[in-house]
Amino acid sequence: MGLKLLILLALLCDFGASKENETPKFASSRKFFEKKHCGEIHPDKETACIFNYDNVLRSTIGFFPTHCSVVCADLFIGKDCDLTEEELALAFKNMKRLIGGLTISGTNYTSAKFLAGLESIDTGSEQNILFEDNSEMIEIGLTNLTSIITDGWLISSSPKMKTLNLPNLKYTTPAESEYTHVELWIEKMEPNFCITFDEMEQFLNIRKADLTNIAANYCEPTPEDDICTKPAKGCTRILGDVEIGPDSDLNAMKSVEAIFGTLTIKNTSIESLNFLESLKYVAPLGTGSGFKRFPALHGKKAVIIMNNPYLSNYTFPSLKKIRSEALHQIVFEHNRYMTPEQCIRMEDSLYMSRGPTVDGNTCVLLKVQSLKIVEQSQMIFLVASIVICLMLLLGIGTGIFARWCIRNDNEYQQFDKY
Incomplete structure (x- = not known):
């Protein structure tokens, strides 16, 4: 128990010290981390550890909580990252759940398999998942990733990428309730990149995945x-x-x-x-x-x-x-x-x-047109009913007047006899 308290104090001290110079973007992530109870010790589940540096570098990787399976961090692995894929794999080997954004941009890494143990990502509404301008990347390679909570995932401008290799992704949901889908964007890829038939069926099976923006072709069929x-x-x-x-x-x-x-x-x-x-x-x-x-x-x-x-x-x-x-x-x-x-x-x-x-009409316009037709029909029926009623009233009135005239004429004729 004493060791857990020391770990918590260390995390909170590091957490507080970094707040003085944080950017607005980082501040919004802090609020998200607090909402997710990052840094708290829960007796019934594992602690969500905090990595207070958004840039992953040789100078910062020593602060990464390598012992934790749940990590709160906005991971940015960019062109200045001076770590090998093997060193990154060693640092991230125990991380199964990432709470925060993930960006891999401008690197020479051949894949993201150094994050192969990752099973879920929850970016919140302020962050997304971004893979772009990775000149040597052949595949994504997050082979254990099963679920993501985010508003969007962009994969872009990686000329050597051939396939995604996300064989276990089964669940997506938007970070914000007002969004109905998680957008998967794949754009600016070379012709050697393709989507396999199994991958497409896998994505189609994910109810809340929006696959509208996939600029790619299908791979050549195999037996x-x-x-x-x-x-x-x-x-x-x-x-x-x-x-x-x-x-x-x-x-x-x-x-x-x-x-x-x-x-x-x-x-x-x-x-x-x-x-x-x-x-x-x-x-x-x-x-x-x-x-x-x-x-x-x-x-x-x-x-x-x-x-x-x-x-x-x-x-x-x-x-x-x-x-x-x-x-x-x-x-x-x-x-x-x-x-x-x-x-x-x-x-x-x-x-x-x-x-x-x-x-040419959407469902909403079709509904509006249908309501207009109903309203027009009701109006026609109402007008027709009024006309018929007036005609009936006029007909009844005419009949009464005719009977009154006949009766008066008879009375006049009888009077005239006298």
């Missing part, structure tokens, strides 16, 4: 990927665009679970989407003309459904998630009427950052 290039009986994965037309064999689509391209359904007589009974993911990738400057305008849509006059059931039986950099990720045009409720239900079930459009 182990079990990839088809067109629909066929028993095929589960298709690389490339799939178009369902009036003469397509719908039975060939029943086993398909993932389409790594755009799905188009047009000019058919289908009434429902039940023939896509196994489809879980639709995810086109590609860095075609205009992609880097205007991805929302030039990017490939995930799903296009048009000119299907009998289609009334718009439910995808098994679809979990789609990704597309296009402004409109799912497009419905010139089909049978889709209700606002159907549109909103699809948007919610797929947890989309950009919802579907129906004849």
Whole structure:
């Protein structure tokens, strides 16, 4: 107990001493660390130790709490870092949870495997995860990372990077409650970088991951990927665009679970989407003309459904998630009427950052239009009711007046006889 108290006092002294000259950015991190109870000793769990230097250098690494599995720090490993990958691996070998930001920028390291023991990262709302301008980096290599809490992760400008190698990442959630997704940005990469099919399925399985901004292509298929290039009986994965037309064999689509391209359904007589009974993911990738400057305008849509006059059931039986950099990720045009409720239900079930459009209208606009139609119908009904009532009243009034005239005329005739 005495040793734990000494450790706590040392941590708090170091924590307090560094506050005098801290920048506003560092001060905001301090508040986050306090919120996360960094430096406190908990009898029922491990202490969250503090590293009070945001720059990782040979002169600061001696202060890193190498014995701790939970570390509070904004780790910045930059071009001035004079430590080898082996030395970094030795310093970080016991760290499993990082509370704070992580930036690796401008280095010559071949990977981030010196952080291979890291299982979770919680950056808070003031920090993010950033890998950029690492000229020799071939992969990220955080092989044990399973969860991240952050608002964004940027991977950029690493010319030798070939793949991510994040095989166990399963959970993401935004640091701030007002955000609904964690944005994964991959940009300014060379053509040798690619996303594997397993990686894409893995990311698509993470509900709150926003995969809109991935400027990359798919890797070349291997036999182990079990990839088809067109629909066929028993095929589960298709690389490339799939178009369902009036003469397509719908039975060939029943086993398909993932389409790594755009799905188009047009000019058919289908009434429902039940023939896509196994489809879980639709995810086109590609860095075609205009992609880097205007991805929302030039990017490939995930799903296009048009000119299907009998289609009334718009439910995808098994679809979990789609990704597309296009402004409109799912497009419905010139089909049978889709209700606002159907549109909103699809948007919610797929947890989309950009919802579907129906004849150019978003779900919200579709709802507004529907309400306007209802209001117009109610107004027409009200006006019609008033007119009918007036006509009835006028009709009744005319009848009463006619009867009164007839009665008076009869009385006058009787009086005239006398």
